[in-house]
Each structure stands twice: as structure tokens, then as C-alpha cells.
Amino acid sequence: MxxxxxxxxxxxxxxxxxxxxxxxxxxxxxxxxxxxxxxxxxxxxxxxxxxxxxxxxxxxxxxxxxxxxxxxxxxxxxxxxxxxxxxxxxxxxxxxxxxxxxxxxxxxxxxxxxxxxxxxxxxxPAMPPAVRLEVPDWIYPLLEARFGAETDREIAAMLAPAPLDLRVNMLKGNRQQAIDALAAEGITAKSGRFSPWGLRVEGRRPVVTGEAFQSGLIEIQDEGSQIVALMAEPQPGMRVLDYCAGAGGKTLAMAMMMENKGHILAADTSAPRLDGAVRRLRRAGVHNVEQHLLTDGDGKWAKRRRETYDRVLVDAPCTGTGTWRRNPDARARLTEQDLSELVAKQAVILQEASRFLRKGGRLVYATCSILPAENEEQVQRFLAANADFTQVAPTRPEAAKLARDGMVHLTPASHGTDGFFAAVLERA
Known part of the structure; x- marks a missing residue:
């Protein structure tokens, strides 16, 4: 052209x-x-x-x-x-x-x-702050309350394109093997800062057509998302529920951590998203995952599985404010009503998902949002209503060093990842 x-x-x-x-x-x-x-x-x-x-x-x-x-x-x-x-x-x-x-x-x-x-x-210099930082007028005060003096630095970091992060699939090889395989394709990858399986590729490179991706050795996944999966700490032989599994990114990471031993149930309300995960699971060599489409008629299904899972991961639907580098158009679409509706929906999902956790088990609540109403405030409301749950600090060292007040808050400016929040809740 x-x-x-x-x-x-x-x-x-x-x-x-x-x-x-x-x-x-x-x-x-x-x-x-x-x-x-x-x-x-x-x-x-x-x-x-x-x-x-x-x-x-x-x-x-x-x-x-x-x-x-x-x-x-x-x-x-x-x-x-x-x-x-x-x-x-x-x-x-x-x-x-x-x-x-x-x-x-x-x-x-x-x-x-x-x-x-x-x-x-x-x-x-005459531009209002919300214009200069490319955010809706109504959300700027919320961001200012969240970041204070760091607001400009934190939000300005979301104006740049996001890097390409990969996760090495340890079921197929190790990180050095993945680096070498990508190098053979002319792609330079470096180890990530936080994830033990993370790789970062600068610039937009067509990794999905190469052998490293096609063979299942690597998967595209932001390093922040990898940290969320890591915080669930699933062990081989456990029963794990990924309650908002979507296309299965965190499901794949947890299956890898479990060495394909035990059982993961990947549940979601979207059939297309679940269908999209099938090819990814097959390519990754994962065979301990079952899928379930959540519907309003799940009463008997849910009752049979009540308090039967060692780990529950709730990657809740959210505003996606942490992914604005990847989805800059989403800024303009987001409204105050969207936030209110999502906060209410998250509370329902978290409460429903908690029913499946056994006593002594751990639930990870996560979003790709940077707004407190969807994150720590959501956790605080849940704990106030559920006396048998307590918040505990992540124990994996990779996540523990990122925690603040026992919860993990990731941002593009401070960590180079997408914006993510995650908290670990334990049932007494």
C-alpha cells in the first residue's frame, strides 16, 4: 500500500x-x-x-x-x-x-x-489533567485518590503501548529452552522481572506463527496475570476451581504448576470463551482440566460441589482499567454506571465462589483494575460479611515481595505489568 x-x-x-x-x-x-x-x-x-x-x-x-x-x-x-x-x-x-x-x-x-x-x-499547559492523561473526567478524582502525588506518573505510563509478555510452559520445557527456541526464530526474549516462568519481548513480534508457540512451549500472558495464577499456589493432586476462567490463561498456568496432577474445573458464563480455551489446553499438553458453563440452573450442580475445592480463583469481571495500555479505546467507553454495576456483580460472584472452598482452603480474588472499589474495598466488604474467612499474605516469595498490606497491587509504572490486584482469603 x-x-x-x-x-x-x-x-x-x-x-x-x-x-x-x-x-x-x-x-x-x-x-x-x-x-x-x-x-x-x-x-x-x-x-x-x-x-x-x-x-x-x-x-x-x-x-x-x-x-x-x-x-x-x-x-x-x-x-x-x-x-x-x-x-x-x-x-x-x-x-x-x-x-x-x-x-x-x-x-x-x-x-x-x-x-x-x-x-x-x-x-x-492549558489542558485539564483528565484530558492530558486521557481518562474520563469522572474517573480522574478516583485515580487521584488512589495514587495521590504519583497520579501523573502512574496514569501516564498507561499511554504507551504494552510490551509482549510470554509464559514458559514448564510441561514442555524450561525458560532457557524457550529463549533459545525464540532466538532461532529471530526473536529476542528476556526473563521477566517477577514471574519464574515469564519472558518479555520488546516490540510487536509475530510469535504465534512460530514453532515455540505452536508446540505449546510458550503462551502469551501478561506477567501480572502470571503472578495472580502463582498466588493460588495449586499443588499436584489438589482440586482447583477457576471460577471466571474465560479463555483459560490462568487455568493453563495452574495446570502447569500442578504438573497435570489433580483436577481443575474451569467455569465461566461464556460458552465462546470456554470453547476458545480448548485449543490452548490441547496445545499446552494439559489434560487435568474439565470445563463447565455456568447457568442459572446450576443449583444441584453447585450443591454437590459445595466446600470441595482446595483452591478457588476468582478473576472477576471488572472495568479493565489496568489494561488501558492494550485497550486504549476502553477509556472512552467506561461510565460511572459501569463501575457501579461491576462492583455489585463482583460482590455476588465472590460470595457465590466462596461456597465451593473447603475449610482450610484458599481463595484468590483478583481483577485487572486499579480502582479500590473493585479491589481492596471489595475484599473488605466480603470479610465483614463472612466471619469464617480471613485475609492472609501470599506465601510464594515472588508474590510476597510484591505485597502491600498483604495484597498485591501491580501497575505499569511501578512494575511494568498490566494493572492487577490480588488478595488471598483463607477459610477457617
């Missing part, structure tokens, strides 16, 4: 994302490129990176365009990102050359808006 064609494709992708405000941007992008198979892999990455660059700066770009008395259309957003990012004003305007593959020529008012952006950068 020519630069003009990539420019036009990025505009079209952003307009498709804007037209589906409740659908995740990556899902829209998958549909977008699936219907345009003529776009090759290199061009696809370039177009996606251009669009995601706009999403990461959306509030600031909108602020600039509106300051120049314009409307933040896909055309203006892509052009403004280029100009404010340092590209020459005339070269950006020249992209709008018309023709079959390039953007249509600029209207007079569009050209004037871009002219007003000339000689500026994306930052401006």
Missing part, C-alpha cells in the same frame, strides 16, 4: 470503531481486516498502529481540534496526530490527494483547522 492508502485505511478503521462504541476496538479491527484480505500483513500492522496511536491520544487530539474550531472526524484525528506528532504540515495535507486509494481532498475548513495546528505538539 502507498502511504496515502495507509492513511485512508487508518481513517476508515477509526470511523468503523467510532460507529460501534460498545464493541472493543480490537474486535472491530479484526472484522475490518477480515473483510479486506487484500491488505497484507505489513500494511495491516502499519494501519493498525496508526489507528491505535490516535486512540491513545484521542482526548488530547479532540481537545486540539475543538480548540481550532473543528470536529474530531476520523480524517481530522489522523491528520492532527501526524501534525502534532512532528510530521511536516505540507506533507500531511498532501496525503489528501484524492484518487482511488487516498483520502479525498481537504475541504477549506478542514485545511484551516490543520493550519492552526501547525508548529504545535500534542501537549499544552
Amino acid at each position: 502507498t502511504p496515502n492508502a495507509r492513511f485512508e485505511a487508518a481513517i476508515a478503521l477509526l470511523e468503523a470503531i467510532a460507529a460501534a462504541p460498545r464493541k472493543p476496538a480490537d474486535a472491530v479491527a479484526n472484522d475490518f481486516f477480515r473483510s479486506r484480505r487484500y491488505i497484507g500483513g505489513g500494511d495491516r500492522r502499519a494501519v493498525a498502529e496508526q489507528a491505535w496511536s490516535v486512540l491513545r491520544q484521542h482526548r488530547r487530539l479532540t481537545w486540539w481540534i475543538e480548540r481550532a474550531q473543528g470536529q474530531p472526524s476520523g480524517r481530522m484525528l489522523v491528520a492532527a496526530a501526524a501534525i502534532l506528532g512532528g510530521q511536516i504540515y505540507g506533507d500531511v495535507c498532501a496525503m489528501f490527494s484524492g484518487g482511488r486509494y487516498g483520502p479525498q481532498p481537504l475541504e477549506a475548513d478542514e485545511a484551516e483547522i490543520l493550519r492552526r495546528l501547525k508548529d504545535h505538539t500534542i501537549e499544552h
Whole structure:
């Protein structure tokens, strides 16, 4: 594709994302490129990176365009990102050359808006803090209450793209073998900072097509997510319940820790997510996992399994504020009502999941959120209502050194991981 064609494709992708405000941007992008198979892999990455660059700066770009008395259309957003990012004003305007593959020529008012952006950068001292940090106005006070003087540093770290983290599958080999296998594919990987099985690859590399991934030696998983699975401390022979298993990332890690011995029940309310885990389990060589689709008619099923599990992991549905580096579009979609509904839902899920834990067993409650209402406050409310549970500090040294007040809070700025929270609850 020519630069003009990539420019036009990025505009079209952003307009498709804007037209589906409740659908995740990556899902829209998958549909977008699936219907345009003529776009090759290199061009696809370039177009996606251009669009995601706009999403990461959306509030600031909108602020600039509106300051120049314009409307933040896909055309203006892509052009403004280029100009404010340092590209020459005339070269950006020249992209709008018309023709079959390039953007249509600029209207007079569009050209004037871009002219007003000339000689500026994306930052401006008059920007409100929430705009500068790319967060909704309503959530900024919550973040400020959470991080205090560190708010700018913590939230600014979420504006950059996330690194690629991998987990070595110890059922198939060790970390050095995985590093060597990736090196043979031309991919440089280094050991992670915290997880005993973690690897980090800088930049966007196509690991899923290589032998290391296809053979099940590695799995894509953020290092923070690996720490959450580690905190469950499942041992070979145990009965383990992954109550919000999703596509099975933490299920896979726990099966590895259990050396395929014992039994894991991966439960979720989404059949597509559970179905998506089947291929991953097979590739990883895991065979001690059973799946269960949670439904409203689970009364008898739940009664038979009450207080029968040694470990229960609740990776609760949440706002996903800790994953904003990967999902920058999610910032704009999140509302105060979403947070209220999720907090109520988390409380129900945690209470329901606790029924399955045997006496003396341990439950790990986790989210990929950085908001106290979903994290430590949720744990405190649960403990107040359940006198037979106490919070205990994680005992694995990798997690223990990360704990604060006995709970683990991970953030991109402080740990280089996604934002995660996890607490261990023990039943008397």
C-alpha cells in the first residue's frame, strides 16, 4: 500500500470503531481486516498502529481540534496526530490527494483547522489533567485518590503501548529452552522481572506463527496475570476451581504448576470463551482440566460441589482499567454506571465462589483494575460479611515481595505489568 492508502485505511478503521462504541476496538479491527484480505500483513500492522496511536491520544487530539474550531472526524484525528506528532504540515495535507486509494481532498475548513495546528505538539499547559492523561473526567478524582502525588506518573505510563509478555510452559520445557527456541526464530526474549516462568519481548513480534508457540512451549500472558495464577499456589493432586476462567490463561498456568496432577474445573458464563480455551489446553499438553458453563440452573450442580475445592480463583469481571495500555479505546467507553454495576456483580460472584472452598482452603480474588472499589474495598466488604474467612499474605516469595498490606497491587509504572490486584482469603 502507498502511504496515502495507509492513511485512508487508518481513517476508515477509526470511523468503523467510532460507529460501534460498545464493541472493543480490537474486535472491530479484526472484522475490518477480515473483510479486506487484500491488505497484507505489513500494511495491516502499519494501519493498525496508526489507528491505535490516535486512540491513545484521542482526548488530547479532540481537545486540539475543538480548540481550532473543528470536529474530531476520523480524517481530522489522523491528520492532527501526524501534525502534532512532528510530521511536516505540507506533507500531511498532501496525503489528501484524492484518487482511488487516498483520502479525498481537504475541504477549506478542514485545511484551516490543520493550519492552526501547525508548529504545535500534542501537549499544552492549558489542558485539564483528565484530558492530558486521557481518562474520563469522572474517573480522574478516583485515580487521584488512589495514587495521590504519583497520579501523573502512574496514569501516564498507561499511554504507551504494552510490551509482549510470554509464559514458559514448564510441561514442555524450561525458560532457557524457550529463549533459545525464540532466538532461532529471530526473536529476542528476556526473563521477566517477577514471574519464574515469564519472558518479555520488546516490540510487536509475530510469535504465534512460530514453532515455540505452536508446540505449546510458550503462551502469551501478561506477567501480572502470571503472578495472580502463582498466588493460588495449586499443588499436584489438589482440586482447583477457576471460577471466571474465560479463555483459560490462568487455568493453563495452574495446570502447569500442578504438573497435570489433580483436577481443575474451569467455569465461566461464556460458552465462546470456554470453547476458545480448548485449543490452548490441547496445545499446552494439559489434560487435568474439565470445563463447565455456568447457568442459572446450576443449583444441584453447585450443591454437590459445595466446600470441595482446595483452591478457588476468582478473576472477576471488572472495568479493565489496568489494561488501558492494550485497550486504549476502553477509556472512552467506561461510565460511572459501569463501575457501579461491576462492583455489585463482583460482590455476588465472590460470595457465590466462596461456597465451593473447603475449610482450610484458599481463595484468590483478583481483577485487572486499579480502582479500590473493585479491589481492596471489595475484599473488605466480603470479610465483614463472612466471619469464617480471613485475609492472609501470599506465601510464594515472588508474590510476597510484591505485597502491600498483604495484597498485591501491580501497575505499569511501578512494575511494568498490566494493572492487577490480588488478595488471598483463607477459610477457617
